[in-house]
Amino acid sequence: MMSKTQLPVAGEPAVLASVASLARIHLEALNLRTDSARDPIQDAIEAYRDGLAAYNSAPGEDDETIDRTYGPPLDVLTDWEQPAQTREGAMAALRLALEEERQFKGLPLSLSMLKAALAYFESEGAAAADNGEQKNEPLAGTAEGRDA
Template identity: 35%
Template sequence: MATKILRNKTGSDFGVPASAQADEASSLITSPALHEGLSFIRKNSGKGGGYDYWADVPTGGSYRPDTEIGQRLAEEFIAFIGKYHNVGNATLLGSIMLAMEASATRGHKIGFMNTINKYAMAGGYVSQMPQDEVEPTKQTPDARPHAVIKLEGLLQEAAALLRENEDLKIAQVALNEHGIHTMYKMPGFRKPDALRDKIIAYRDGLRAFREMPIEKFTRENEDQIAADMYEKHEDALRAWKDAAPSREGAIEALKLLTEIDIFTEDFRVDGSLAQTLRLAALKYLEGLEGMVA
């Protein structure tokens, strides 16, 4: 009974070093028969048995096609030993090379060995890297409460559903400890926003002023026309001190900032149109803290 138990134990049960344990684990990986796993190996029939390690490999008739055949078979070989990395396959390359000496063309040999060399260089490079670069980076565990992580995932899923189903006409979903509140889009409805309305009025007035025929202006009426068409809206914007009331208003403020006339003023000057628009959008964004936008 004791003998049977000892036979079932592995190196790790007796304090064998990790490298030896890795070799032991590799030796336990079962691979298919070579002639079943690799297309260029054939099992010999007859009394001697064994394998032909370079069997029935076609030739392309010239050097270049033969190198391509060699490369393809080398890739097949690398994939095989990568999947079945056991002790038996660790010496397989030597047997293949001896067989190639007897029947492979020069193109076969160059194509095959150049490909093997490419993978050997990669392995050599990795072997010379500092250990801390080789080891995979451990993912830092999320320290947030489980409920917060789960809620974030649900919100992301809900946002994706809203984007993918615009026909639902859902404008916004809000939730708190009392329940879920769904706000639907109503055709023609716009949330009241005085800043947005002032910006639109200013932009429309300025555009109309610029499009007026030149013959309608005189030295006496030009200032009054400008005041009536857009300057009164500009003055109202300069006097604005609050955050943009809505997302749409903040967007309109940022859009107006991109228009060329705005940049004739200094952003840092209080009362300038540029400063007013910048602060209105900034205050709106600062007010979003803790909200799902």
Template identity: 40%
Template sequence: MNEEYGRRVENDTEGGLHFQRLSLNDDPLIRAIASYKRQMALFNRMAMLGGEDLEVLAEKTYRPPLAVIAAWEKPALSREGAMAALKLADEGCRDNDLVITGPMIRAALAYLQKEI
């Protein structure tokens, strides 16, 4: 099995961003979540540096992968994908972000209903 790796931002370090490897397996939901997290971290980093209109920066970074997540209608394909979806939904609950929460709970639930 070919394994792909994405990178999830853990924290900001003096030398730049520190990345942790995240196994993507073959689940497109994990790839979509990883893309959203990468782009959100990039937005946050660039917004702190200033110099660019935040609306333009949002359109260049996290909004395209957020649109993918918001429109997600398929079940997760793996346990890992379901867990990643639930973790993102939990973040969405804390941030009161229903755009993320609903689709991610439904993706995890659909996977779990298939497995039971």
């Protein structure tokens, strides 16, 4: 069970609205389309942060409280397999991964957020190479940058 973290408190209605939008966000990410300039990963991260804030302000620390607050957004982010769609989304994923690593060392959430951000930056590098710019090499330790 996750220990409570001090975050700004969001009301439960805001959390419920965020959780209700997770299915749409996840489907948009799977279809690799968005109806706005905002990256779906940013919405999912915001829902997770709202859920954490609600959990921190809730009286209980049981599974039911987790299921009502940060649990569903955490599941969405942990299972995230699509690249970030924008630079802002990639940066949000990196920030969240860094925060999670600092607080909880080795959660699966960090890995999925790092993959989403890296995939964005790698595709950005490929696009730059297609335009005649210098392409960045894959990072060491990734599947593409692993030593043989």
